[in-house]
Amino acid sequence: MTITATLPAADHRGPVTGKERALAPDLIRGAMLLLIGLANSANFAFAGQPGVESAPHGVERILNFLKLTFVDARAYPVFAVMFGYGLVQLARRQRASGATTGAVRRILLKRNAWLVAFGLAHATLLYFGDFLGAYGIVGMICTLFLINRGDKFHRIALVIWAFMIVELLVVASLAALAVVNSSGPAHALTNSPNPSLAATSYFAGMADRLHEYPMHAASVLGFIVIVWLGIWAARKQILENPAAHKSLLARVAVGGLGITVLGGLPLALVGAGWVHVDKSAVDALGLLSHMSGMFGGPGYVALFGLLVLRIRQLSLPVRAISALGQRSLSGYLFQSVSWMVLLAPFTLDLRFGSTAYTAALVAIGVWIVSVVGAYAMSKRSYRGPAETLLRRLVY
Template sequence: MDALRTGQLLTGPVTTSQGPTAVAERAVGPDLARGLMLLFIALANSHYFLRGPSVLGGFPQDGSGIDRVVTWVIATFVDGRAFPMFGLLFGYGVAQLVRRQSGTAWAIRFLLWRRSLVLVVLGFLHAMLLYVGDILGAYGVLLFIGVWAIRWKDRWLLAVALVVLALTALPGDSSLSISADPPDRSMLPPDFGTQLAERIVVHPFIALLGPIGFAAPFLIGLWAGRRRILERPAEHLRLLRITAVAGVAFAVVGAQPVALMLARTIAKPTGDTLSLIGPLHDVSGMLGGLGYAALIVLAARRLRRGRVVAAVAATGQRSLTFYLAQSVVWAVVFTPYLLDLSDELTITTTALLATATWLTTVWVADRMRRAGHRGPFEVLVRRITYGSAATADRRSDGVSARPEAGR
């Protein structure tokens, strides 16, 4: 049994980094999951910019019949479901990174702290300049604290994840899925000065409180990464099938009270009921994120490795770059001192914009894959994390010197 799986790190005096995983060694499932979930993230983020006489859960309540259908689809399958899956994959990636290192526990912690620092800084700049709802800063804070969990035994990882999940299910009115707040000045600032002044206050709260929502999937991701479950699905088929069926089913069923309310199929309930269905939507979404990851990894085993699969996987390999690229679109389209379309676009047209944005990033990612270009922000994070080891060999970053690599 290897050191990571037992929760014990090597304690030798030398630290050796093998750098990022090469494309030839990467399993397509996790990359495909990241690429597909970027579509869900685009759909989840973009509708929160919309304004209207009445807003609930980020959806204007005066839309057409088609808007109501789109609202139900997004509230059922997207909102609160994509980000937990990314939390899972984030923890899984940390487990992969640790497994490739040898040396003292402190040396590996400092390696992870360097990565957390660059995520915090990048998240701060992202929030100030593009999108106040940034999650990179929260991931950075989570990693800064989460380095202590890499030595936990498996039962502690799962036990703490279960406790956090249970706390998420407690009644309360903090869920975004039931919020009646319209986009504020930090989201839609009238000018650049107001943007900076508002967001420098809001962003720290998001960065510091965000890890609470990502902690459970992150810890489960660490556990799964120790067993290489997503990389070696053939060895874990029963677990993946149960997770896919149960997770997705619970996510769909658990979303219905909120989804039907947001789609105006049922009336908005009283405050006590709201305080129950909001957390139900959130906790079922966390389980749904696990189910989505399992479902996509299982599907990847059956899919023909053609151009489309390669393009979506290439998007997942560059998920940080294209997550930030989405924010450029939202900033240009919705910011009041730019195009200011928050009052013009509907829920349906915003969903179409999100889908078109994702399809464009998939096309660009495929061009980058064929040309042998890495994601610029992935290069930045890895260079700071690994130092010279990240650039010693182009192939170590997952891109061969030959454009044909990865086909």
């Protein structure tokens, strides 16, 4: 007699396979890691934020201008949008496999709890300016209160962004008044020091990071409104089918990037040393730059969505950058290891000559190495060390 047994179906499925991936999200993550690198390497090099030359000369003026216009406070919102997008993609795959609502919630909560742990380790060991922990906290909030809501509820996110535009107009008006009324001595854009980045020993830096990280993490939790926008976009599957949303993508790209560039331009002119105003005006322009930077998130994402429509074949650079996007967690952590090894005062300390040049060259070089490494991993069907560890812990 043959005895058969029916095994209970798993209440969740494993991680996404390569064939299930859409090009746009991976290409966005891989490319935008360059901007993350340009921002963070400069913070390391200058041991403070925003990581610009306070008295620029020659090409340094251009580097300051480009960084303040296109990078600072403009790179991380892209990943906030994509984080929200990824939450919905993960939940959708779980549901499609037959997982129950409770199982999907458990997987998302578990994954985000581990992101908090990754973030704490990253901030303690390498860089206080970690975003992983904040992503994890925001991800748990979204899992509990947003993911399972209907389309009408998620329109609230669009209403919030409309109010943010109004608020930004008010801030822009106040900044303009501050510039017009500027009468004190000219104030150069200076870096706010971070003791952990100037520490002369690894363990002294670790002690400083433990003090700096909680405040940093708390200061960026507000990007939940950016994550929410990513959730809304993922529900519409905008990046999986960009052709069907071409008009929307075009409007968001022009509007989002237009706002973020115009909002960052005044501070960039001050940072380049081409405009001179007093301290109160510089502070007002700094607030304008930071607030307008959030619109760079959807703006850059929409731009890459349109770019994907023009890609007729997957060239080697596109495949390599997308491979890094598939391993963005490993790429992000690899950058922090690189800054620690190359730029910290107690390691190689490669801050020679112009610090602005050094920071930019190191960032570009590290990003290229990570692209090559990610492509090599993809050829061997290896997910990446951080992704592999996270998936084992979650699944």
